[in-house]
Amino acid sequence: MMSTPAILHKPTFKSLLFSPFKLNQAKPISFHRFPASKSDFFSSKNKALSKNMTELVRMSAFGGGNGSDSEESTGLFQREAVIDGLNEFQSGLLADGLEASLNRLSKWLVAAVFGAVILWRHDAEAIWAVLGSVVNSILSVILKRIFNQERPDSTLRSDPGMPSSHGQSIFFTVVFAILSVVEWLGVNGFSLILGALILALGTYLTWLRVSQGLHTISQVAAGAAVGLIFSIFWLWSWDAFVLKAFISSLSVRIIVIIAAAASCLGFLVYVIRYWFRDE
Template identity: 60%
Template sequence: MSFTASIPIRPFTRFSHSRLRNPIKISAFTLDFPPPKSAHCNSTTRSPNSMNAGAIAARMDDDDDDDVDVRFSSLEQEEALINASKLVGASVSGLEAVLNKLSKWLFAVVFGVILLWRHDAQTLWASIGSVLNSALSHILKRILNQKRPVSTSRSDPGMPSSHAQSIFYIVTFAVVSMVQWFGLNGLTAALGGIIFALGSYFSWLRISQKLHTVNQVLVGAAIGLGFSVIWLWLWDAFMLEAFTSFLWVRIIVVLAAVGLCSGFVIYVIRHWVLDEE
């Protein structure tokens, strides 16, 4: 016994053939890509956005160039200012060095002018005090034996500063003499302030030139001022009456003044001319 199954092939075959002969296009899944642009189009045609980007880039390049120029100009100005400040500093330093060397001569001349201007017994007494004040400075230097700043080439002790001590002795005597002759008023007070300011400046030069420390200059100035005040007070309190009353006192004062001043002149020739303190 045989079993034969019949399969309806014809309709399927017809359907398949019909689909093969008439393929259906599914446009829903078809991607529509734009045609590629040629190289010529890319080089000749630009969008507005690309043109704006190019302009912005050009402006940025210009701004960078401007910034570089500004920075370079600023550096040139800073360098010029630095060079100018160095030149001014060197000029000021050179001027201060010259004034420092001339200070002892300047105040010696001032003191001499005061002596010639007054030419009285008190000036003889003041000249004796000037020499004794200078001698006191050297004695204190040997006793205290404090070194000068490391940067200086001088090997002698620096405490106290003999320059500052002598300067303030002369300054005090000059102000006292001016007040004694012209009285205490606004003019003499102003001139006295200027004289003390000049004395302070010339004493400060010893610090700026690294020849003394601040303490050495301050101590020297204080000793010079104090010694001058005490010496002039001794004249008014004791010596003036004795000088006018006794001949031997007058002789001693005159001989002491001549001898000490002569010794000081010899000291100046031996040491100041050789620029030794």
């Protein structure tokens, strides 16, 4: 004999959100009689005034009373909060200069864009790109030790400045982002405009390294060129021979995935040790 399963009704978020909530409206205060004595009259009047103020505050807090007045007051408070927040943000940006603030935030912005593209693609080539970004950073350190060229202002940074590691990382990300957009949308007007905007943003963030005295133009140009060329080579190598090996060999897949995971962990440790310390 089959038993009928008990079906329990579980309220959904939508039903909870749009179900009507009834609020007890405050009743108007009426006086049926006045006190006989003068002192009782003023005492009763003060109590009535206090009760009226309490009801007014309660109705304003819960949306009761005059709806237009309540909405106007709420909107005024919200506008004041937004203005205060914008003023604090503006004062923070202008404390050291707008370009200095943008330069300080550039590494976070580039990392966020790169991470967003990785999460959006979430494919095997994205894993290969993560590994390539780490190899690109290691290449920058090696080239700096080879050239050993000082920065324009050695008091700001003591390490070598040729090539610019920021410029190299930025243009590695720029190439990867533009190629991802083209693969997604194809070659059309919108993808070309979006690619041009990404290129312009990367160029501006790279130029900030020059305007803040952290690199010379040649150091930034060299970093951008190395990052661009290495990004093209790394992504080309995926289509040329890595993809075939990745599909056919389990060991290659394991090596690439473990290396990419280790790279992400190493980058996280680097951010905690150095980026937060700089802030």
